[in-house]
Amino acid sequence: MDLLKVEHPIILSPMPLGGSPSLALAVCAAGGLGSIGCALSTPDAAAREIATMHASTDGPFAVNFFCHAQVAADLAAERVWNDAMRPYYRAWDIPFEPSKDWLTITPFDDAMCDVLERAPPAVVSFHFGLPARHLVHRLKALGCPVMSSATTVEEARWLEANGADIVIAQGVEAGGHRGTFLPRDPIWSAGGDIGTFALVPQVADAVSIPVVAAGGIADGRGIAAAFALGADGVQIGTGYLRCPEAEISSSYRRALEVAESGSTVVTNVFTGRAARSIVNRVVRDLGPISSLAPAFPSAMTAMRQLAFEAARQGDGDFTPFWAGEAVALARPLPAGELTALLVTEAMRAFLGEVANPTNVRLPD
Structure with missing residues (x-):
């Protein structure tokens, strides 16, 4: 919360498909960290989205990019x-x-960094590792904390050693792309990925920077559990996809409505x-x-x-x-209301007062 200048340690996952400035702004207004996904954007398109965010909020927000290796x-x-x-x-x-x-999709490069230098966001996040070292230095010079996803302890250590300020421990439950970027044993292709609640405490023990838990978290119980295991914050994507601010098709919305734990x-x-x-x-x-x-x-x-x-x-x-494995826990609420509800649920879960978060109502 101190590093990101947010009221609540809840980060909206950057979602190029489903996310939107309006969704991010609603989370920002509720005290969380809204994120926009510019991984598939051209520099000009990213500049327009970032300008929209700056014009609509004075609060912090994050912008996300890919760092995939081009083949x-x-x-x-x-x-x-x-x-x-x-x-x-x-x-x-x-x-x-x-x-x-x-x-034409390219990893984060100098042209995109130029965009950020003209209109810096509060936070920059990455998927598939980190960009070239000189680009990380340019972002640090802007005062932007840098965070990226790790799917193993080895990746978390690598991120810390290469300049990340925050590591996102992404469990296999998470929706969207796996953030994997380091080579691994072939056993991984046979289902060897690590779940969030096994990964988080191991990452928390392995690094000295803040750890954000991601994957399978969609209500206050999940938030409380993540903190109990050593997380400093949570990142939630699927839990926000049923919000009216999410820009998804009617068929996508229907699929989310009927999805179950094994969907x-x-x-x-x-x-x-x-x-x-x-x-x-x-x-x-x-x-x-x-x-x-x-x-x-x-x-x-x-x-x-x-x-x-x-x-x-x-x-x-x-x-x-x-969508992640917690898809059945997603609720069709406005994003700001959902963020406030998540905070209430988490606090009550910390106090052992919540057995079923669907019974929780926002305080008057």
Whole structure:
């Protein structure tokens, strides 16, 4: 709270799909740290979103970017993936024209850092590691605390050693992309990822910087549990997706409404990187983990047009509905009201007064 200058140690997860400035601003207004996801944005688009945030709040907010390693195009792998996607295009009777737009997605670079220097946010967060050392130094010169996600203790130690001010301990329960960035033993591909409440205390013991717990937290009980295990804050994404400020499609919203504890799975079929989504047709048909999917972001080139056309007709079979394992705990409340409720629930849980948070009401 001292480092981020927030009233409550609750961070809205940056969500390029589902998040919005209005959602982030509502969390900021309620005393949390609102975040916007600019990982898929051009510098100009990111500048516009950051300007919107600055024009609407004097409080702190975070901006998030990817630091993925760029890989050379694998034309052979892309052809195989395209062949796997063609039957769906034929079924929808749309021309097969893979979009190359996603191939322009670049990790955080000097051009994006220039944008932040012109209009610094309070906090900068990253996924898939950290940017080049000189970029971290530029951000530090702006006075921006830097935080990034770790999925293992080894990654947490690496982040601290390379300049992170806060580490986000991301358990396998979390929705969206896994933040994994260090090489690991092949056993990981067979389900060896670590859950939030096993990861948090180990990370808290391993580093001296603040630890934020992420994954599977959507109510006050989860917040209290995270703090009991050594967290200094929590990051919540899925818990906010049913808020009216979340910019999601009607099919996405319906999927969230009916989702249960076993409705999500880690899959690579949407982007080429492991990410947790609600299961739909394409995940069942091609995944959840497909050896055919080319590396991130190439897998998106053949998926985008199909997903757009299907979604236009109200079909979410080809759209990633990012969501974590606590999806059934998400509540359709305005984001500011939800933030206040989370605080109330957490405080009562600390005091042992809450058995079921659905019985909790905000104090008058």
